[in-house]
Amino acid sequence: MKKTFHVNEKILAAKYNRRLFLANLPSISLIISLLAIVLIFYVFGDGKVSIPDVIHSYVFYGTYFCVLYSFIVCLFGSILSEILIKAHKKHTYIEISDSSLVVSEHFQTVFCDGKFRSFKKLWIIDLKDVKNVECLQKSIVITAKARYFNENADWLGYVRTENGVDFDNWWYNCNGGKEVHSVEIHDFYTNSERIAGRILLCSDKIIERTKQREEYRRRMLEIAKNTKHKRGISDKYKPPHRKFR
Secondary structure: OEEEEEOOHHHHHHHHHHHHHHHHHHHHHHHHHHHHHHHHHHHHOOOOOOOOHHHHHHHHHHHHHHHHHHHHHHHHHHHHHHHHHHHHHHHOEEEEEOOEEEEEEEEEEEEEOOEEEEEEEEEEEEHHHOOEEEEOOOEEEEEEEEEEEEEEHHHHOEEEEOOEEEEOOOHHHHOOOEEEEEEEEEOOOOOHHHHHHHHHHHHHHHHHHHHHHHHHHHHHHHHHHHHHHHHHHHHHOOOOOOOOO
8 A cells, every 4th residue: 555645736836836926026116116206297288208318327227237137036946946846856755554654745945065955854653642633724734643754865876665665765664854743834736635534534444454473363362271271280180091901
């Protein structure tokens, strides 16, 4: 059983577009102010725009620098947004597999040694330890005991094994990270309510399976104990050996 939920690129794109808009607000406000100045001269000039040379220079150069600023912001903002969306596509996901839950979220991307390096947050959770999953306005909160890592994404590679997660960097198998009791991530997913329901359903199945195994083991031990007790009684009352002539 393995199910991986990836981020919704449209939600991420909308987030970065809002940031671009906020970054362009100063230039938009200044252009509106300059247009208002032109309009004032037009109104008080009886329909004829008669702008003094000084004001005309301010309007011209102000508009020019506002447009240039917006162009630079949009250009570099679009490039950065594309880089971050690709990083989220690779490092932000929720993975349900066997008896464990892995939650990964891209944290930041930095330019170092001539290339971009991504950092991510990683939580490893036993499904049987999941107590609750809540979908808030802009986040998903999982109440459960987890191992938490915040490292270079290249260092946190792992493979799935029968025992859970086996890191490519063996040191993280027994060391590193810290124990936390809740996980909170941004809601960049298409249907977070369905994801929460799937996590709780898998958790209930694991808990029920664990109870069944414990009950089966208890019954087997009880049967073995009773069998051993009966054998002890039969050995104790073993009939005497008779000699025949």
